[in-house]
Amino acid sequence: MRILTHFVVAGAIAVMIGLGIWQLQRLEWKEGLIASYADAADLPPVPYPKLATVPPLYRKSSVNCLEVIDWRHQAGQNADGQSGYSHVADCRTGAEGPGAAIDIGWSREPEAGTDWTGGAVEGVIGPDEKFGQRLVARDGQAGLEASAPPSPEAMPNNHLAYAVQWFAFALIAAVIYLLALRRRSREEAAP
Template identity: 70%
Template sequence: MSTKRILTLVIVAGAVATMIGLGIWQLGRAEEKEALLAQYEAATDLDPVAYPVIVPAEPPLYRRSSLNCLEVVDWRHQAGANAAGQSGYAHVADCRTSAEGPGAAVEIGWSREPVAGTDWEGGEVAGVIGPDERYGFRLVAEAGQAGLETSAAPSPDAIRNNHMSYAFQWFAFAAIALIITFLAMRRKPKT
């Protein structure tokens, strides 16, 4: 066997081993994600918690809570859904919750209008804690504020666990690489 073929086999073997390793890693991630989703699902039935003043290592996602928005300091209007599942805009107020605190995000409701609800000045809000890209978590109001419709409540059902399909892809890539290499090695080298 030529040096070129041996080098090709070594490179392919390394690539296949890496792809199999990534597939196994994704299988482990799938189990971790299942456990996390089960934890989130269980949280929906637990008693309400105090809204975190300091950002915790693991926010209490999908738990019921409440907070007092003392002052709205900024607005965000982003794609969202209402309680009936219709697409539109979620309106998120960034609030000051204490004299010095970092604040909190409150999704006050939903509308078809890209900008709405900005006349809301704050106050007591109860709802469910969901993910937020700015603060890591936010309170989604259980009832629309400022004349807005109620937003869809955050749900662990919205989190997909794609790790099994990723694992399958890595294993398929490894198999394809082996098949292509086998077919290429069967050909007689040109002399």
């Protein structure tokens, strides 16, 4: 029975150490991804929306919104870091193909900008929860201020903290198990 306990605890500690190592590998991957996104700002513009498995985030682009299909008013910031609302138009860009999400600008009003009916917009591609990517207009449309441009520095990168957490769990488990073994050996040695 005791040998089985040793294997179970050793296995659990090995899994925790493995998860810590995996998080360190993810940290390296995420740092490379963020660096490639930072480099994207200097690359030539790409067509939008671009059908790709990986959206061309943080690249300059332009799109022609033929018709606004729907609106989303979300928490957002302007270029000065003030909190308010980003106004995202879900657009039709052609008879076929995917729609486009365009952040037309920022305001303090929750439903401003809804009189915008579309047109050509230039900006930077950022992440979007509905389409995977959205064009953030370089200049605010419909009298709105420009929203804060998307930045790869805003991407969360908590992998080092997660790795430390897993290594700490492994260390704590090892210490607790060693203390339990020590206590058991003292109890067995006691008359």
